[in-house]
Amino acid sequence: MKKIKKFLLAIAMTMIFSVSAFAASGLEFLLNVPFGINWGIPNNVANENSMTGYLGFDVGVDAQIGYMISVKDGFGVSVLAELGYSFDIYQLNRTALYGIDMTTWYHSFKVGVLPKFNIGFGGRHGLAVGIGGGVKIPISGWLGISQSIENTSGSSSFNEIRDIIKADLKRQDISNMFSPSVIGYVKVTFDYYLFFTDNIGMNFGLYLGGDFAPKQKDTELGLNAFDFGLQLGFRFGPKA
Template sequence: MKKIKKFLLTMAMTMALGTSAFAASGFEFLLQVPLGMHISFPNKETKDLGVKAWGGFDAGVDAQIGYMFQVKDRFGISLLAELGYIWDWYNYGERATATSVGGWILDGSYHSFKLGLLPKFNIGFGGRHGLAIGIGGGVKIPIAATLSYGLSYWDQTLNGGSGGAAGIEEGVNLKRQDITDMFSPSVIGYMKVTFDYYLFFTDNIGMNFGLYLGGSFGPKTKLLKLGGNAFDFGLQLGFRFGPKA
């Protein structure tokens, strides 16, 4: 009988400690707007055309949904799924100058559905403040795109005779089936690291101010293997619903 009582007491204490330790665990939801830039890196086949690295932009809306597990006081781990919409503009090329003959221009803009995983380490500072560091990745699935290509040249008649870069460009609009037919792979892989600062209004609702760094691995054309990758960086702003660490 004493052994049974001891066993039950041990179980009760374990459950009580577990409940206390994970009291702040719970459902977590974030809705945010990222806005950033790319540094594009064309692959070898694209470089052979005389196309060089350039820049680009991205913007969208993200939703992160999952659960935060409180590991100890002021520290928790979140397991989050990430989904949303993202617009990416990748640009490769070299604009003509007064001392150059000209250059190639190659760019593409993609409207994509984003799907990924983003585990986060949450650090509480006490009161209304917190920090989260996320490391994850996934894929962007383009549902529509616009590709442009052409030649840049120097036009001395522009800008009142001082000259300026001009260009001849052709563009084509693509749907999802066109993208699947023309590119391999037909998705854009991505990896990223995020740093978010949380300012809570209540125990479960707050704003987040953050930045992200990462890389995108662009699709290549099936015909000539043209394409490239990009280094991404930017800011994100949104709302968070979930427990504080």
């Protein structure tokens, strides 16, 4: 019986020291609102000289949930799953094809992973650097293709914009028209945390990343994008 008591006491002491050593470890949850701009990059290499990307826009809501492991005082590593909603607008101009412009936008469900390295500055301040990626699954969208042509009337001439395609896209339409029918993404995030308590803080950050858009099946034309912007949110979890 005494041996059993000593064994249980040893286990209890080990657990106490483990918890003390990793006092800052624990569940982590972040809710962010990213918003920014993107620059289109044609992914049809054969025709890249005749195509020019335009500025686009993106906004969304991200929920990141996982666990932060305290490596030492003031430094921890987070392993986070990312789920969210993303609205992205991509734009492209094909100057060699009679001034044709193409605009696409998507409402997408986003899923990915985002490991982070957390640095604590003591007190209420902290910094985190994340590197990750995943896929955006378009649920619906819109495709618009217009053509700018020269219209001559008498002694004057002007450019006339004519719509070639204006179409709402459902998930099945996107699957039929594009391959693959998802948008891959990678990103790097830089977040500054301002803590109100030991476990609740605000997040002020910026992100850089890339989207790898699907190609149209018939033309193999698609539009990648370089993204950059800001993100604001709340963080629930231990400080590093």
